Amino acid sequence: MAAGTISRIRLENFMCHSSLHIELGEHVNFITGQNGSGKSAILTALCVAFGCRAKNTQRAASLKDFIKTGCSYASIVVDISNHGEDAFKPEVYGNVIILERRITESSSSTVLKDQHGRKVAHRKDDLVEIIEHFNIDVENPCVIMSQDKSREFLHSGNDRDKFKFFFKATLLQQVNDMLGSIREKLTGADSIVEELEKSIGPVLKDLDDLQGKIKNMEHIEEIAHEIDNLKKKLAWAWVYDVVKKIEEQANKLEKLKERIPACQERIDRNTAIIEELRKDFIVKKENVRSFLEKTQEVRRMKEKLEHDMHEAGKLKMDLEKEHERGMQMLNKMNNRVRQLQVQVDEFELQHMQETQAEVSQIEDKMRELQQEINSAHLSATRLKEEEKKLSEELWGITKSIGDIEKKIAEDARKINHLKSQIRDFQQRQHDKVTAFGGDRVLSLFRSIERHQSRFKCPPVGPIGAHVELSSDSWSVAVDCAFGRLLDAFIVSCHKDSLLLRECAKEANYRNLQIIIYDFAKPLHDIPNHLVPSTPHPTILSVIRSESPTILNVLVDQGHAERQVLVQDYEMGKSVAFDQRIRNLKEVYTSDGYKMFCRGSVQTILPPNRKWRAGRLCTSVGETITEMKNEATGIEQINLEREGQKSELVVQRGKIELQLRSLKRKREDEERRLERKKLQLDDTKKLSADNNHDTAVDTSELVAEMMQVKEDIGNKELVLQKINLKLTDALQEENNKRASYKDFIESAYAEMGSISDVEHELQLVEEKIHDAQQNDDGDFVQSLLLSPFAADQ
Known part of the structure; x- marks a missing residue:
């Protein structure tokens, strides 16, 4: 059996077949059966196995529709012979290539196996490679012609359609497309070659320039090599000169070595002096340290005394404030006693002051207050009416301003829309396509x-x-x-x-x-x-x-x-x-x-x-002109509306001022009216009280006055105790201040002795420094007097 021949087909849960195995012969195979027995299903299975889409089979909309009703998957297994010279990768697949296509509700997979059933590949590219190798194009009518395609071919009476069918079936259409794409690529390649040839000219010119520069650089390298040789000769000349100077300095160094013993003797003498001064310095420093410790102790004692003084002063101030508050309370109680006595006296004289003349005066005052109340009521009513009129006028102006603002905003949106349309039409003038x-x-x-x-x-x-x-x-x-x-x-x-x-x-x-x-x-x-x-x-x-x-x-x-x-x-x-x-x-x-x-x-x-x-209109220019004129007209109307709005805003401000002034006047009149009403009520109450001639009971006032006098006695006892505490606090504060003063005087005396010790320590440091300076100075002077130092 030749390579690429289908030798076996196995179907499971595919369309109407639950399980089907077909062995195919080497040459022509005929499949017969009644309508609906599944003959076309075998042909559809071959198309699906070799990668054909479900829609292209014209039997289903998706692959999952091929699964038999009531099943969850479908399987197609096709055995392809792989014998002879045209075999495809026989070292990998062997004599048979097994193609398995498995379909589920949610996915589908393709697996390629060798003759022993081992998995070799699963990618679609591997399947396409096999199909191209064996030239199995299931979409070509000459390879697989379905019933629909044969019916379409038989019922087509147009020679042109038949030629197109032949053109596609014989792969001439594919060859023609490939030749067309190759021709386009060749044309593009020719243009690229021409452009590259044109671009080579400046490069060749640059190459000539670079060769000239290379020659110049070679000459420069020769010059640089000569410069390096001259630098080396100059360096050796410097070496000879330095060696000569070193020999001279060595001779001078030998002479200086002879003077070392005398210098060492002077150094030892000054070192002994420095050691004595250092011992003295250590003793003085120890004295200063002891004085500093005493100073810290004195500082702590000072802080404690200051704290005690502060606490004594604080206690004294608290007692003084408490004494002052007690005196204030005592004065208030005395004042209350006097006030109660005055009230008792006034109540006793009250009945003597109620006369007929006072009653007549109260009635006159009531009539006068009633007239003033009527006048104030009329004035307040008039002001309310005027305020209402101005409020209605202000509301009308505010509404007019709002209407104008709405019209201005609406016209602004119209203008923006017109400008947007103008831009679109202007773009359409340059390119008609942009309208769509x-x-x-x-x-x-x-x-x-x-x-x-x-x-x-x-x-x-x-x-x-x-x-x-x-x-x-x-x-x-x-x-x-x-x-x-x-x-x-x-x-x-x-x-x-x-x-x-x-x-x-x-x-x-x-x-x-x-x-x-x-x-x-x-x-x-x-x-x-x-x-x-x-x-x-x-x-x-x-x-x-x-x-x-x-x-x-x-x-x-x-x-x-x-x-x-x-x-x-x-x-x-x-x-x-x-x-x-x-x-x-x-x-x-x-x-x-x-x-x-x-x-x-x-x-x-x-x-x-x-x-x-x-969008199909050709007279775009006239439309743009009309819209520009319309936008200009709307802008002019908006300017006029802005003027009207400004006038109304000014008018609204004036009315608001008048309204505030009227409101203040109305509120003043209403307050005056309320005051007069209160005065009238008080007068009526006073008149009613005068009509009741009853005795006044002052027993409560007398009892309160006695209670206050008793509180005054208790408060005076408390103040006496506070005075005793205050005297003790003053005495304590004076004692603390005297102790603090004595302590400060003794501390100042000790600080004087500390200053003397510090002065002596400073003098010792200066002596040590002078001795070290003299020692170093003598050594330096000996060096300066030597001929070697003079040469240096």
């Missing part, structure tokens, strides 16, 4: 250009960039009808759609609408009985495009042949709802209203007010 997706479309074009060799056919889009109108008056209506369909791109196959989706992701273009369509289809020929019978134009009749694919997509996806355009709102209602036209889907007015009828329900959708002109 903005800058993202430009990024997408650059990404498509980078990956253009990977597309089977270049994508077409956006659709709006390839469409023109017979009249700009329908631009808004057509834009409302198609909407995002104008932003869509068209590709020829599913593979190109996935590649275009990757390009869109790379360009950060999210939610790109991609339509898969056959570019080879001719322009649709729509019969008249399928078009709405109306004198008004349809969208298909007012759009133009050089690409028939664009028009076909707008018909298939956008129903352009069934959407009618009218001039105004009333005409649109008549066409959409009154005439009941067949094949009519929707009606659009020139200003963007959408009208349609679904059964008995009539629907009218308003236009998008943000659109000043449709």
Whole structure:
């Protein structure tokens, strides 16, 4: 059996087969059976085993759909013969290659085994390598032709489609694509070679310059070598000179050695003097240390005495404050006794002062107070009314200012929106494509250009960039009808759609609408009985495009042949709802209203007010001029409103001042009214009290006065005790101060003796220093007098 021949197929839980084993012959094999017995399942199993996608088999949407109902997995095992000269890696796989594909609910795996069942590989690239080696292309109709493909081939009466089928089946399509990509790469390589040849010229010139510089550098190196030799000769000349000087200095050193004994004798004499001074210095230093210890003890005693003095002074001050508080309390009690005595006297004289004249005076005063209360009430009422009027006027002005601010803010938003639209239209003037997706479309074009060799056919889009109108008056209506369909791109196959989706992701273009369509289809020929019978134009009749694919997509996806355009709102209602036209889907007015009828329900959708002109409009310059004039007019109106707002703000400030002034006057009148009412109540109460001629009971006041006098006696006893404590505290403080003074005088006497000892210690240090200086000076002087030092 030749290499690459399928010798055995084993299926488990795959489609309708629970367990199936088939041994295949070396030549032609026929599989027969009734409908539904699983013949096509065997062919589908081969396609799935060799890496075909589930959708491409046209039998299921995903691999998990191939699992038999009620089972959790499916398994496909295919044995491939690997004999002869065309064997694939016989040293690894042996005589048989076992291909196992296992499918579960959540995943699928492929395993390649050798003839003994040992696992060799599991990557998809290894499977592709085997398929390419044996030329097993399951998607090629000449290798595996499914029922659907054979039915499509038999029912296709177009010679062009048959040739395309033949072209693909014989792999000529793949060869043609490869030749095209090779031709493009060769063209690119030729241009690169030409550019490199052009760029070599300056490099050759630089090379000549470098060779000249190299020759100059060689000459410089020779000069540097001669300089090194001269430096070495100069160094040896310095060496000879230094050796001669060293010999002279050695002779002088011998002469100096003869003078060493005399110098050593003087050094020993001065050393003995220094030792005596150091002993004296140690004794003096010990005296100073003992004095310092005494000083520290004196300092501690001083701090203790100061603390005792402070505590005695604090105790004295506390007693003085307590004595002062007691005296104040005693004075208050005496004052209270006097006040109680005065009250008793006043109560006793109270009945004597109530006369008829006083009663008459109280009545006159009550009448006068009532008149003042009436006057104050009238004044307060008048001020309240004026304040209410000013408050209403202030509220009206504040509301007017708020309305003006809202209008200014709303117009500012309009201006910003107009400026944004102006920028969009100006960008459309430079590049029409940006109207259908903005800058993202430009990024997408650059990404498509980078990956253009990977597309089977270049994508077409956006659709709006390839469409023109017979009249700009329908631009808004057509834009409302198609909407995002104008932003869509068209590709020829599913593979190109996935590649275009990757390009869109790379360009950060999210939610790109991609339509898969056959570019080879001719322009649709729509019969008249399928078009709405109306004198008004349809969208298909007012759009133009050089690409028939664009028009076909707008018909298939956008129903352009069934959407009618009218001039105004009333005409649109008549066409959409009154005439009941067949094949009519929707009606659009020139200003963007959408009208349609679904059964008995009539629907009218308003236009998008943000659109000043449709994206298919060609007269962009006029629209930009209109929007600029509108923005300028709104800004002028806003300036006038700002002036009105400033005048109202000034007026509001004046009214607020008047309102505050009135409020102060009203509050003053109300306070005056309340005071008069209180005075009237007090007068009435006084009059009522005068009418009751009752005796006054002063027994409580007398009892309180006696209690206070008793408290005064107790307080005087406490003050006497405090006076005794205060006298003792004063005596203690004076004693502490005298002790502190005596201690300070004795400490000053001891400090004087410490100063004398420190002075003597300083004198000894100076003597030691002078002796050391004399010793060193004599030695230095002997050196300076020598001839060697003089030469140095």
